Amino acid sequence: MLTRDEQNYLAKIDPKKKIAVLPFDPKAKEAGDLIVKRIKEKLPDVEVSFMGATALGIAGQNDIDIYALSESNKFGEYLPALENLFGKPKHTHKTFVEWKFQKDGYEIEVYLTESPERQIKVYEILRSNQKLLEEYEDLKLSFDGKSYKDYQKAKYEFYSRILKV
Numbered sequence: 001m002l003t004r005d006e007q008n009y010l011a012k013i014d015p016k017k018k019i020a021v022l023p024f025d026p027k028a029k030e031a032g033d034l035i036v037k038r039i040k041e042k043l044p045d046v047e048v049s050f051m052g053a054t055a056l057g058i059a060g061q062n063d064i065d066i067y068a069l070s071e072s073n074k075f076g077e078y079l080p081a082l083e084n085l086f087g088k089p090k091h092t093h094k095t096f097v098e099w100k101f102q103k104d105g106y107e108i109e110v111y112l113t114e115s116p117e118r119q120i121k122v123y124e125i126l127r128s129n130q131k132l133l134e135e136y137e138d139l140k141l142s143f144d145g146k147s148y149k150d151y152q153k154a155k156y157e158f159y160s161r162i163l164k165v
Helices: 004-012 026-042 072-086 117-128 130-142 148-163
Strands: 047-051 064-069 096-103 106-113
Touching: 004 148, 026 047, 026 064, 026 072, 026 106, 047 117, 072 096, 072 106, 117 130, 117 148, 130 148
Parallel strands: 064 106
Antiparallel strands: 047 064, 096 106
16 A cells, blocks of 8 residues: 555656666765765764665666655754755755755765655665565566656555565
């Protein structure tokens, strides 16, 4: 079953948008690890998570998804350091702040956010279960060149299924 946030996100996706699934790029993982290191140097007391296909070492969009975890009432304490690293945020919301930029040919998204529990659980399951990780990568590869909306929906349905295991 999809969450309300997942349903809302799917509703906003252009049905004509296509997905390109690329082989895993170790240099993308290195770039993500470097960003995590830079954040931790500036904010040593903040938990920083690098999640997604690149962090898992599987095919995907070779994008880099980094999460600096904090309670929303503490965002103001961390914003100056993150703005120093990444510039002005692209979006600021009640529960997260988002930076989105390109570096060395990679799309990078950095979030100052409350803990995304569902995402973390999915990531931990995939990281610790090789069979599910391979199934997830196969699912992603099967959507190469197809509808991004259908791809995203299939991923969300996969997440729901593995969270029930």
